Amino acid sequence: MADIYIRGGWIITLDKERRIIKDGAVAIEDGVIIDVGKREELDKKHRFTSDIVLDVSRHIILPGLINTHVHMMQALLRGCANYVSLIDWLTKRIWPLQGNYTPNEAVVSAKLAIVEMIKSGTTTFLETGLVGRYGPDRIIEEAVKPSGVRAALARHVMDLTGYATQENVLHEGLIEDGDTSLKDTIRLYHKYHGWMNKLWIWFGPRTPGAVSTTLYREIAAKARELETGITMHLAEVREDVEYTLKNFGKKPVEFAHWLGLTGPKTVFVHVIWVTDEEIDILAKTKTNVSHNPCSNMKLGSGAARISDMLKRGVNVALGTDGGPSNDDYDLLREMKHAALLQPLRTLNPKSIRVEEIIEMATINAAKALGIDSITGSIEVGKRADIITIDYWQPHLKPLNNPLSHLVYSASGHDVRNVIVDGKLVMFERKVLTIDEEKLLNEVDKAAYTLYERAGICIEPDTVWRIM
Amino acid sequence: MADIYIRGGWIITLDKERRIIKDGAVAIEDGVIIDVGKREELDKKHRFTSDIVLDVSRHIILPGLINTHVHMMQALLRGCANYVSLIDWLTKRIWPLQGNYTPNEAVVSAKLAIVEMIKSGTTTFLETGLVGRYGPDRIIEEAVKPSGVRAALARHVMDLTGYATQENVLHEGLIEDGDTSLKDTIRLYHKYHGWMNKLWIWFGPRTPGAVSTTLYREIAAKARELETGITMHLAEVREDVEYTLKNFGKKPVEFAHWLGLTGPKTVFVHVIWVTDEEIDILAKTKTNVSHNPCSNMKLGSGAARISDMLKRGVNVALGTDGGPSNDDYDLLREMKHAALLQPLRTLNPKSIRVEEIIEMATINAAKALGIDSITGSIEVGKRADIITIDYWQPHLKPLNNPLSHLVYSASGHDVRNVIVDGKLVMFERKVLTIDEEKLLNEVDKAAYTLYERAGICIEPDTVWRIM
Numbered sequence: 001m002a003d004i005y006i007r008g009g010w011i012i013t014l015d016k017e018r019r020i021i022k023d024g025a026v027a028i029e030d031g032v033i034i035d036v037g038k039r040e041e042l043d044k045k046h047r048f049t050s051d052i053v054l055d056v057s058r059h060i061i062l063p064g065l066i067n068t069h070v071h072m073m074q075a076l077l078r079g080c081a082n083y084v085s086l087i088d089w090l091t092k093r094i095w096p097l098q099g100n101y102t103p104n105e106a107v108v109s110a111k112l113a114i115v116e117m118i119k120s121g122t123t124t125f126l127e128t129g130l131v132g133r134y135g136p137d138r139i140i141e142e143a144v145k146p147s148g149v150r151a152a153l154a155r156h157v158m159d160l161t162g163y164a165t166q167e168n169v170l171h172e173g174l175i176e177d178g179d180t181s182l183k184d185t186i187r188l189y190h191k192y193h194g195w196m197n198k199l200w201i202w203f204g205p206r207t208p209g210a211v212s213t214t215l216y217r218e219i220a221a222k223a224r225e226l227e228t229g230i231t232m233h234l235a236e237v238r239e240d241v242e243y244t245l246k247n248f249g250k251k252p253v254e255f256a257h258w259l260g261l262t263g264p265k266t267v268f269v270h271v272i273w274v275t276d277e278e279i280d281i282l283a284k285t286k287t288n289v290s291h292n293p294c295s296n297m298k299l300g301s302g303a304a305r306i307s308d309m310l311k312r313g314v315n316v317a318l319g320t321d322g323g324p325s326n327d328d329y330d331l332l333r334e335m336k337h338a339a340l341l342q343p344l345r346t347l348n349p350k351s352i353r354v355e356e357i358i359e360m361a362t363i364n365a366a367k368a369l370g371i372d373s374i375t376g377s378i379e380v381g382k383r384a385d386i387i388t389i390d391y392w393q394p395h396l397k398p399l400n401n402p403l404s405h406l407v408y409s410a411s412g413h414d415v416r417n418v419i420v421d422g423k424l425v426m427f428e429r430k431v432l433t434i435d436e437e438k439l440l441n442e443v444d445k446a447a448y449t450l451y452e453r454a455g456i457c458i459e460p461d462t463v464w465r466i467m
Numbered sequence: 468m469a470d471i472y473i474r475g476g477w478i479i480t481l482d483k484e485r486r487i488i489k490d491g492a493v494a495i496e497d498g499v500i501i502d503v504g505k506r507e508e509l510d511k512k513h514r515f516t517s518d519i520v521l522d523v524s525r526h527i528i529l530p531g532l533i534n535t536h537v538h539m540m541q542a543l544l545r546g547c548a549n550y551v552s553l554i555d556w557l558t559k560r561i562w563p564l565q566g567n568y569t570p571n572e573a574v575v576s577a578k579l580a581i582v583e584m585i586k587s588g589t590t591t592f593l594e595t596g597l598v599g600r601y602g603p604d605r606i607i608e609e610a611v612k613p614s615g616v617r618a619a620l621a622r623h624v625m626d627l628t629g630y631a632t633q634e635n636v637l638h639e640g641l642i643e644d645g646d647t648s649l650k651d652t653i654r655l656y657h658k659y660h661g662w663m664n665k666l667w668i669w670f671g672p673r674t675p676g677a678v679s680t681t682l683y684r685e686i687a688a689k690a691r692e693l694e695t696g697i698t699m700h701l702a703e704v705r706e707d708v709e710y711t712l713k714n715f716g717k718k719p720v721e722f723a724h725w726l727g728l729t730g731p732k733t734v735f736v737h738v739i740w741v742t743d744e745e746i747d748i749l750a751k752t753k754t755n756v757s758h759n760p761c762s763n764m765k766l767g768s769g770a771a772r773i774s775d776m777l778k779r780g781v782n783v784a785l786g787t788d789g790g791p792s793n794d795d796y797d798l799l800r801e802m803k804h805a806a807l808l809q810p811l812r813t814l815n816p817k818s819i820r821v822e823e824i825i826e827m828a829t830i831n832a833a834k835a836l837g838i839d840s841i842t843g844s845i846e847v848g849k850r851a852d853i854i855t856i857d858y859w860q861p862h863l864k865p866l867n868n869p870l871s872h873l874v875y876s877a878s879g880h881d882v883r884n885v886i887v888d889g890k891l892v893m894f895e896r897k898v899l900t901i902d903e904e905k906l907l908n909e910v911d912k913a914a915y916t917l918y919e920r921a922g923i924c925i926e927p928d929t930v931w932r933i934m
Contacts, residue, residue: 018931038934078876079868083817116861297807298875300816327875328862333800337807340764344811349767350550355930392907394583395795395879398914401546401927408765408794409545412862413880440859447865460868463822464485467505 002027003422005050007039008061008388010402014363014377018355020403026061028384031422036378052424054417058392060402062358063377064123064385064420065331066365068290069231069269069319072127072143073098073106073134075113076447078323080457086237086299091168093456094324099173100454103135108439108446110143113329115434117149120330120412121387123420124150126267126290126319126369128231129204131156132180133173136188144199148425148433150385152369153192154204154231155185157219162209170210178215182222189226197374197383198421202229205261207236208243208252213259220260229265229370231290232256235278236270237301253278262287267368269319270295272302276312279305283313288368291360293337295321303345306338307352317365318357330412331361339407354407384422389414469494470889472517474506475528475855477869481830481844485822487870493528495851498889503845519891521884525859527869529825530844531590531852531887532798533832535757536698536736536786539594539610540565540573540601542580543914545790547924553704553766558635560923561791566640567921570602575906575913577610580796582901587797587879588854590616590887593734593757593786593836595698596623596671599647600640603655611666615892615900617852619836620659621671621698622652624686629676637677645682649689656693664841664850665888669696672728674703675710675719680726687727696732696837698757699723702745703737704768720745729754734835736786737762739769743779746772750780755835758827760804762788770812773805774819784832785824797879798828806874821874851889856881 004027011024013036025042027035027050035042039057047053074094081093101109117125130136130153144151159178161169176184189201203223205211211219223230235241235252244255253274256262262285269290271282282289291306309316318338320329335357342352366376375385389410391397396405396414418426425433451457460466471494478491480503492509494502494517502509506524514520541561548560568576584592597603597620611618626645628636643651656668670690672678678686690697702708702719711722720741723729729752736757738749749756758773776783785805787796802824809819833843842852856877858864863872863881885893892900918924927933 012931020929020931020933022933076865078865079871082821082868082871085816089816112861112864119861294807297811298816300810300814300818302814303811327871330862333878337804340761340804341811343767344764344770344808347767347769349552349556349765351767353930354549394579394586394903394907395797397579397907397910398543398545399911400914400918400924401549401929403927403929403931404546404549404794411800411878411880413878436861440861440864443864444866447867451867457867460870462487462868462870463820464479464487464870466487466489 002029002034002046002050004028004052004054004419005046006054006056006061006386006388008056008059009391011036011061011378012358012403013379014063014359015379024061026378026386028422031383033378033380033382033384036380054388056388056417058390059388059416060391060406061378062387062389063362064375064387064418065121065361066317066369066376067117067122067125067319067329067331068267068317068365068368069292069321070113070125070127070329071322072110072113073101074322074324076105076109076450078327081324082461086301087163087168087239089299090163095171095174097450097454097456099133099171100450101134103138105446105450106134106139107142108442110139111434111439112443114143114147114149115431115436115439116329118147118418118426118431119415120332121415121418122331123385123387123418124369124375126231127151127153128269129154129156131174132176132184140192146433148420148423150198150420152200152202152229154202155188156204156206157181157185157215158206158210159212159215160210163207182218186222189228193228200228202231205230205232207233208240208255216259216261223265229267230261231267231269234268234271235273238273241273251275251278253281257281257285265370270301270304272296272304274305279309279312279314286315289314289316290319290368291316291338292319292321293341294334295325298325303341307342307346310356315364315367316360317368318360333411335361335407354403357407358403384419386419387415388417390416469496469501469513469517471495471519471521471886472513473521473523473528473853473855475523475526476858478503478528478845479825479870480846481530481826482846491528493845493853495889498850500845500847500849500851503847521855523855525857526855526883527858527873528845529854529856530829531842531854531885532588532828533784533836533843534584534589534592534786534796534798535734535784535832535835536759536788537580537592537594537796538789539577539580540568541789541791543572543576543917545794548791549928553768554630554635554706556766557630562638562641564917564921564923566600566638567917568601570605572913572917573601574605574609575909577606578901578906579910581610581614581616582898582903582906583796585614585616585885585893585898586882587799588882588885589798590852590854590885591836591842592616592618593698594618594620595736596621598623598641599643599651607659613900615887615890617665617887619667619669619696621669622655623671623673624648624652624682625673625677626679626682627677630674649685653689656695660695667695669698672697672699674700675707675722683726683728690732696734697728698734698736701735701738702740705740708740718742718745720748724748724752732837737768737771739763739771741772746776746779746781753782756781756783757786757835758783758805759786759788760808761801762792765792770808774809774813777823782831782834783827784835785827800878802828802874821870824874825870851886853886854882855884857883
């Protein structure tokens with residue numbers, strides 16, 4: 001007897017055969033997908049015996065989306081850092097704000113990011129870097145666990161204060177020493193890693209300039225020993241290339257590879273300024289790439305060579321990045337940006353297909369997080385991470401090409417239901433795990449307290465006159 | 468006594484002083500804005516005396532958006548033309564489909580485009596080119612007029628069959644001779660131009676290759692005589708530059724200027740492959756540009772030099788283009804694409820500000836259409852074209868920077884109410900002028916009949932297996 005039975009329209013399975021089932025249905029029991037197929041046949045078994053029947057024949061059914069690059073601590077910073085390139089963006093806006101967080105505000109920011117992700121169909125995400133100041137345990141206990149979604153949470157590890165050039169130092173509130181940051185990551189690992197098959201602790205070495213080569217090697221060794229992941233920004237701006245070339249005589253991917261950071265459990269983020277040879281290193285070592293087109297465009301970082309990476313066999317996944325670099329956490333919108341960026345970059349509309357984009361937001365991302373045995377597709381035996389998208393709307397009509405419409409026309413608002421691990425987390429756009437109205441009432445207060453403490457972003461950034 | 472009184476949150480007026488009014492309000496009477504100001508003060512006059520009070524204190528109030536480049540006849544073609552560059556896109560997909568329309572299907576397509584625009588906050592649009600085959604009178608009577616929105620409708624004028632190169636000829640169903648197409652435009656002009664201050668008939672010369680120089684000059688003269696507008700695609704792809712250079716020894720803007728097509732009542736669309744000198748011609752002649760970033764990216768056409776144009780004084784407005792090149796008609800989403808494209812193109816995040824983007828979707832567009840005396844901003848004396856956007860949502864929080872959130876995080880779904888000419892056209896997301904459910908039921912049938920007649924787009928375009 002199924003717990004939830006979804007009678008849908010088109011099911012985009014992302015299974016190994018990449019089947020699309022018209023008039024399909026899915027049955028879920030004890031958190032697991034137990035049946036996928038034609039609605040007509042599955043109806044016989046499940047229609048009148050299941051606890052909950054979701055009758056969504058005008059919906060597209062997709063695996064829950066997986067966001068491979070999230071800064072939860074930037075949700076409260078939305079709109080606080082326009083018109084600045086990466087290094088100024090970090091050192092003059094983001095780090096001073098992030099360095100002033102209290103754990104209370106950190107929980108509010110985490111909840112805001114998560115509720116936005118749920119409402120736009122994300123069921124799993126990779127947080128790129130928590131530090132002690134934010135209070136990671138409270139974020140996990142009060143924001144992540146109760147939300148119901150899956151999360152791989154990287155904790156920052158660092159022992160230097162610089163970023164790329166020596167002048168650009170971290171805000172003091174974010175500085176930790178190597179011993180503390182490494183040990184706390186391991187502590188969190190032992191406390192939370194693998195919890196309910198929904199929570200994983202990763203290593204998040206800071207970018208070149210904030211970590212010594214010795215510590216990088218320690219991180220690589222420790223992550224391998226604990227069989228967990230590593231994620232870090234790499235080759236996001238040209239300055240990154242200059243830095244590793246000047247200091248180590250190596251290009252960014254060569255540098256990371258030399259330190260032992262490449263491999264199938266690693267997710268490098270952005271990876272814009274790389275050569276063919278570096279792409280080949282990524283492919284050969286099965287290192288994963290998180291592509292964040294919005295952020296790369298907004299900050300003027302550049303256009304990643306995603307179509308080249310896919311051709312050369314690199315596993316590429318999608319990410320939204322954070323509040324002030326996107327400025328949303330909506331992976332469906334990110335899919336469109338990803339689909340548009342490659343044709344522009346190459347002036348070739350054949351450079352990427354919508355199927356590849358959908359894979360980047362689902363099964364490729366599950367692979368990147370090392371959890372494709374439990375999620376990333378709709379197939380029997382996997383945990384039930386499933387979203388339903390209402391296609392009975394003008395902008396998704398006519399329904400001749402649902403994959404195309406998903407990528408080019410849908411957005412997070414079109415997601416109606418979200419199921420994680422067989423449990424409804426959002427039903428008909430109502431989030432069931434977080435009190436959204438209460439949260440929205442807390443957000444502005446928490447944000448303004450933080451802005452005032454940091455002395456940044458207090459006034460709206462506009463050349464127009466507010467009266 | 469006001470007909471409608473809007474008690475809002477932030478009012479982005481776009482008036483000459485570009486005021487933003489916190490806790491603002493707007494009063495409307497007989498279709499005209501009669502009062503704009505602080506809610507506290509306006510409440511005294513209008514709160515208890517108005518027919519309708521829209522209590523939307525958690526909304527941002529904006530002038531209705533104006534879409535300066537729409538192909539209504541491509542709404543039914545959504546998803547029918549991926550992975551092709553402009554010339555193949557036109558000749559192998561779009562023109563054969565458009566050349567097979569029946570007037571019935573044309574009405575359905577027009578309604579679909581319009582309902583999508585209303586639902587995403589567009590109150591005025593510029594259609595780029597109707598032809599006789601579509602039945603322009605029926606489109607106007609059955610789709611445009613009843614919808615309640617304002618529209619400038621260009622009718623195509625042409626006397627050649629080629630496009631850029633001689634091999635790429637128009638589909639026979641779309642071919643008209645110069646005399647017929649010019650006369651019918653003038654007929655439509657006399658029948659509809661100026662109707663209720665909501666409908667205008669423009670000249671829509673086809674792109675270089677489909678119009679002789681003699682006819683271009685006739686169009687320019689006639690449009691000037693009738694004091695109406697001209698809109699045409701220009702310099703969209705590099706082939707356009709090659710064509711005018713090879714055949715006339717002139718670059719595209721020089722070519723158009725030489726033909727008398729430049730001027731304040733002209734909207735050139737795309738305008739990607741242009742030189743500084745050509746931008747200066749546009750500025751000097753006060754010619755308007757419609758920027759369509761999504762379409763330009765998807766088709767791999769290129770990145771228009773919008774920040775350079777703004778710097779040199781060109782009036783730039785926004786447009787979505789059509790169903791298979793975007794693939795939505797959502798101008799709020801287009802704003803984000805426009806904001807992201809310039810930083811990427813220049814690798815400089817300072818290249819464009821959100822205020823400029825908002826102007827491109829409102830007041831600049833009203834100027835481009837020559838109707839800025841009646842719409843494009845919220846100020847006393849103008850017709851009431853107003854939309855309200857719900858900011859009480861996770862992705863628009865915290866509300867420290869509403870202009871930034873509008874551009875980077877909002878989308879058409881966030882629009883709750885749409886008022887055109889002082890009348891509610893959408894109330895709390897329900898479109899009041901078009902039966903949306905009935906239309907959605909008609910759309911697939913009309914689309915598939917059209918696809919089968921044209922022999923294109925019958926099967927979903929996917930490499931995955933549909934079962």
